[in-house]
Amino acid sequence: MKKSLIFVFSLLSLAACSDDDNTAPTISGPSTGAILTPAVGGATQPNQVYVDLSGETSTPVLRTGWELGFYSGTEYRVVINSAIRMAVKQTASTDITQPVAIDNSVAVGAPNQGSGNIENGNTAYVDAPSGAITGTAIAEVSANDADNRVYLVNLGNAIPAEQPAIGTINIFGAQRGWRKIRVLRSGNGYKLQYASPEATTFQEVTIAKNNAFNFTFFSLTGNTPVNVEPQKENWDLNFTTFTNTLSMGPGGTVSYFYSDFVLTNAKGGTRAYEVLNSAGITYEAFTTANVDASKFTAGAAADQRVIGANWRNGGGPTSLPSVRDDRFYVVKDAAGNIYKVQFITMVNQAGERGNPVFRYELLD
Amino acid sequence: MQSVTKAIYYLIILFPALLCAQETDTTRTTLEEVVVTGQIEPQSLKKSVFNVRVITRQDIQQQAAVNLADLLNQYINITVMPNSTNGRSTISMFGLDGQYMKVLVDNVPLVSDTGLGNNTDLSQINLDDVEQIEIIEGAMGVTHGANAVSGILNIITKKSSKYKWEAFAAIQEETAGKEYAWFDKGRHIQSLKISNNINDNWFASIGANRTQFAGFYGDREGKEHTVNDGRRGYIWLPEEQLVTNxxxxxxxxxxxxxxxxxxxxxxxxxxxxxxxxxxIPPSTILKFSNDERFLTERFYHHLNGTGRLWNRVNYNVSVSHQKQERDYEKFKYYIETDDEVNNSRVTNNAVEVLYSTGTFSNFFESKKVNLQLGYETVNTNGFALVDGENQIPVEVRRRLENYDIFLSGEVNITDRFSMRPGYRYSFQSAFNDQHAVSLGLRQLLNHGMEARASVGRSYRTPNFDELYSRLVFSGHYFIGNPSLSPEAGLSYEVSLKKNTSFSAGGMLSNSLIVSFLDIDDKIDMALVGFEPSGNTPIYQYINISKYRMWNISTTHQYAFNNFNARLGASLIGISQEINNGSAVSDDKFLYSLQLNTVLSYNLPKWNTLFSVYYKFNGRQQRFYESTNGNGDPVYKISTLDAYSWLDASIRKTFFKDRFDVTLGARNLLDIVNIQQTQNTAGSAHAASTDILLGYGRSYFLRLSYNFNF
Known part of the structure; x- marks a missing residue:
């Protein structure tokens, strides 16, 4: 009896050993909190980093690795890469074999080197920054092929090689060139036609919807579908550069490129709201009892920019940017876990930008 | 125009006193104050050909003024502009900044961050040791050299004591607005002085003054605040100053x-x-800030000798070595642990001066004519970090020398009429040789009236930025100009003064002064061309703009028994033709009005003196560079609202005047900000900004003890 008991024990411990060797220890339940340092990659901010709070993981992806994202939901929509200053313009043609003239005004706004006035930046050429799928720059892909026009595509800017001065950023480099595209439906998915603007021939690829992800991504420069986002339940925050819009007062609104942006996974069901210390409570003191559930259902919580650029000061001619730690965020993931999130820094100890740190805690 | 009408109105009300106060035993001299500034020999105010304004020790004590900035707030034609971001307080006279006014200590110009005698930080001039302050408005280039364009201010220090031993100690505690605490809030001043008449020939004194200002918090939380909500730090910067002499x-x-x-x-x-x-991984979070510090150090040596040569010629010779350095230090400050790391310190400005001046007079026996021959040598070794290409600061080190001779005479043509002609020639190492000219006339009239007239030419030498800066980066091209000429200013003044003694014992003094100042080649940044490679406009400092100022001012002083009242009004009109090479400002005169009043009453029974100081600074307007609707450069008017300073104090002495208590309030009208409005020509809306001027109503208590034996 004694022997057999020992035998069972040793079997059990063997089993435990093999478990350890082959797979990560099973986490029972969501993360209770951590301090994370998403690998944005420094002052040129080369990476988009997808963070899963409950899984305590962060996944960096090179931001120039893709140009188009094909929506997996019910609508037939295509997004452009907002992390590399892309812009697109609809042409009058449905014939992709016709050459398309390059139009330099199809670009994200930027200050003129001399005058300082913002040039270009027509907001119709970029996706709605809220993330609303109905606001894409490319019109909904129609079941009727004759409605699907050709688009001129500005591929945005490369990641610069040059590191800027300590404390500053350098987030867009050389122009990446132009393409023309036409997107059609193909069964339950998409058919993408693409070519150089002057070309009379084109390449074609079919892209299926995959419901586990928000989008299926494609690289025009690499001629291949690519993996970018984790599965839609497996990320909550995205640290990235971003094409936002900027109100110029009476001059209207222009598109403008931001560094140090944080998006929430609104399409995957993540919801968030901001809490200011001035409202009478600090990050440390905030508990489950303080959560205002109605804020998660409000329309504002579905905007992917709830955190956006609000977590930091932009800096000015005499001051470097800094993290606003007089505020924090309450984030609810798709599984219903509620976290409080506060940003700590956007630089490393040497003062180099693109090294964010944040902390979070599960509220339960 | 409204302020002009207002001013004329005041003048009409105030001036008749001067014209109709004649019911008296006439010309008995009422104010026998002795002045030295601009004089061949020290003499009474009445004999002086120049108009000298005197600020006495009593005024300094009543105001409990610690430094020159505290004091000059209350005087007309002078505006003190404090700067909350760098802690400096600078003077502006007749609308011209501190570069046009010369500050001297015992007749020797005082070194500043950027020069000698000009652009002085008034908060760095401590008043503990001051006997009196003499101010002369207008060009004083003949007797005082470069940069004495709008006027000079000479600080006369104490040099003797009646007693064998004299010990003096004072403490002064001030609130900053409503803020006060022993160390962390308010202003705290301690001073100590000991002097000794060693024997009949030798006298020695030593003194020290420490002034600590804890900063003004306002809605800020001070340096220990750890949340990044924009509320760390101070509105007025904390400052600590130590002066030993x-x-x-x-x-x-x-x-x-x-x-x-x-x-x-x-x-x-x-x-x-x-x-x-x-x-710091894995889980340490340390709060820090990037803080800065400005450190100033000043050495001042002055050796002076006066006497008589060959039993005839009076001489007065000074040699002075002075050095001032302003450093800038930045560091990372860990707030919770109070640790400073990564300190880096650079010198922003340094000036070292070897200076000598001397005058010789009384060459021959004559009651009618006295001749003064003088020299001045200035050897300035200046260092500055100026803006360089791509915004990288560049070190500039230059030695500027000038060797001047001047000749001036006082001719008493009659007992009542005297003339004071003068001429200075200045050999300059870096600029064209300069010269200054002046002529003063004084006529004593009946009924205690004195009439004066003067005309003078003075010059201002360009500063380092104007000469050597190079602000060149993408799309910007702003450069200095080593071949700038000094600016020349011409000033004219006529004045009438009347002293009246009433049989009942009252004494009245009235004055009316009209002056005019003209600068033809004022230095401004102007468009001089375009870069050959592209279309970047090149801006450079050149002698281009015009500045004209006229001023009418009147002062009235009445003393009767223990009551003393002073009243002043001044209207300044400034016309500027500012030219930036692509636009020129309108040269119409812009007017501003200043009024001041001092009332004091001495209650002998209680040994108590009550005083009230009031100064009104009228609306000030100036042109600034802007653009019109098409983006073309134009000049528009900005307006600084009127504001007033009201101070009051009670001073009481105990134990045979040994112990002295002064209790007072500054800024009783509670001024913090004033509004500056920029009129946007041709459009309906005006932009306005707040200019920080003070920290509101504050209180002070000064205790001093004087021990003599």
């Missing part, structure tokens, strides 16, 4: 000499509003 003097027969030494250190701290965090 020593003096040794010798006199025997007709010979007198003194050596004076002063050493000043000052630290002004800037605490960044932004709070950052360092993350």
């Amino acid at each position: 020593a003096m040794l003097s010798y006199k025997k027969n007709g010979f007198r000499a003194f050596y004076k030494f002063e050493y000043l250190t000052e630290a002004i701290s800037y605490y960044n509003f932004a709070v950052q965090s360092d993350f």
Whole structure:
């Protein structure tokens, strides 16, 4: 009896050993909190980093690795890469074999080197920054092929090689060139036609919807579908550069490129709201009892920019940017876990930008 | 125009006193104050050909003024502009900044961050040791050299004591607005001075003054605040100043000499509003800020000798070595642990001066004519970090020298009429040789009236930025100009003064002064061309703009028994033709009005003096560079609202005047900000900004003890 008991024990411990060797220890339940340092990659901010709070993981992806994202939901929509200053313009043609003239005004706004006035930046050429799928720059892909026009595509800017001065950023480099595209439906998915603007021939690829992800991504420069986002339940925050819009007062609104942006996974069901210390409570003191559930259902919580650029000061001619730690965020993931999130820094100890740190805690 | 009408109105009300106060025993001199500034020999105010304004020790005590900035707030034609971001307080006279006015101590110009005698930080001039202050408006280039364009201010220090031993100690506690605490809030001043008449020939004194200002918080939370909500730091920067001085003097027969030494250190701290965090894995978060400090150090040596040569010629010779350095230090400050790391310190400005001046007079026996021959040598070794290409600061080190001779005479044509012609020639190492000219006339009239007229030419030498800066980066091209000429200013003044003694015992003094100042080649940044490679406009400092100012001012002083009242009004009109090479401002006169009043009453029974100081600074307007609707450069008017300073104090002495208590309030009208409005020509809306001027109503208590034996 004694022997057999020992035998069972040793079997059990063997089993435990093999478990350890082959797979990560099973986490029972969501993360209770951590301090994370998403690998944005420094002052040129080369990476988009997808963070899963409950899984305590962060996944960096090179931001120039893709140009188009094909929506997996019910609508037939295509997004452009907002992390590399892309812009697109609809042409009058449905014939992709016709050459398309390059139009330099199809670009994200930027200050003129001399005058300082913002040039270009027509907001119709970029996706709605809220993330609303109905606001894409490319019109909904129609079941009727004759409605699907050709688009001129500005591929945005490369990641610069040059590191800027300590404390500053350098987030867009050389122009990446132009393409023309036409997107059609193909069964339950998409058919993408693409070519150089002057070309009379084109390449074609079919892209299926995959419901586990928000989008299926494609690289025009690499001629291949690519993996970018984790599965839609497996990320909550995205640290990235971003094409936002900027109100110029009476001059209207222009598109403008931001560094140090944080998006929430609104399409995957993540919801968030901001809490200011001035409202009478600090990050440390905030508990489950303080959560205002109605804020998660409000329309504002579905905007992917709830955190956006609000977590930091932009800096000015005499001051470097800094993290606003007089505020924090309450984030609810798709599984219903509620976290409080506060940003700590956007630089490393040497003062180099693109090294964010944040902390979070599960509220339960 | 409204302010002009208002001013004329005041003048009409105030001036008749001058014209109709004649029911008296006439010309008995009422104010026998002796002045030295601009004089061949020290003499009474009445005999002076120049109009000299005197600020007495009593005024300094009543105002409990610690430094020159505290004091000059209350005087007309002078505006003190404090700067909350660098802690400096600078003077503006007749709308011209501190570069046009010369500040001297015992007739020797005082070194500043950027020069000698000009652009002085008034908060760095301590008043503990001051006997009186003399101000002369207008061009004084003949007797005082470069940069004496709008006027001079000469600080006369104490050089003797009646007592064998004299010990003086004072403490002064001030609130900053409503803020006060022993160390962390308000202003705290301690001073100490000991002097000794060693024997009949030798006298020595030493003194020290420490002024600590804890900063003004307002809605800020100070340096220990750890949340990045924009509320860290101070609205007015904390500052600590220490001044030590020593003096040794010798006199025997007709010979007198003194050596004076002063050493000043000052630290002004800037605490960044932004709070950052360092993350040290795995879980340490340290709050820090990038803070800064401005450190000033000043050495002052002055050796002076006066006496008589060959039993005939009076001489007065000074040699002075002075040095001032302003450093800038930045560091990372860990807020919770109070640790400073990564300190880096650079010198922003340094000036070292070897200076000598001397005058010789009384060459021949004549009651009618006195001739003064003088020299001045200035050897300035200046250093500055100026803006260089791509915004990288560039070090500039230059030695500027000038060797001047001047001749001036006082001719008493009759008992009542005297003339004061003068001429200075200045050999300059870096600029064309300069010259200054002046002529003063004084006529005593009946009924205690004195009439004066003067005309003078003075010059201002360009500063380092104007000469050597190079601000060149993408799309910007702003450069200095080593071949700039000094600016020449011409000033004219006529004045009428009347002293009246009433049989009942009252004394009245009235004055009316009209002056005019003209600068034809004022230095401004102007468009001079375009870069050959592209279309970047090149802006450079050149002698291009015009400045004209006229001023009418009147002062009235009445003393009766223990009551003393002073009233002043001044209207300044300034016309500027500012030219930036692509636009020129309108040269119409813009007017501003200043009024001041001092009332004091001495209650002898209680040994108590009550005083009230009031100054009104009228609306000020100036042109600034802007653009019109098409983006073309134009000049528009900005307007600074009117504001007033009201101070009051009670001073009481105990134990045979040994113990002195002064209790008072500054800024009783509670001024913090005033509004500056920029009129946007041709459009309906005007932009306005707040200019920080003070920290509101504050109170002070000064206790001093004087021990003599």
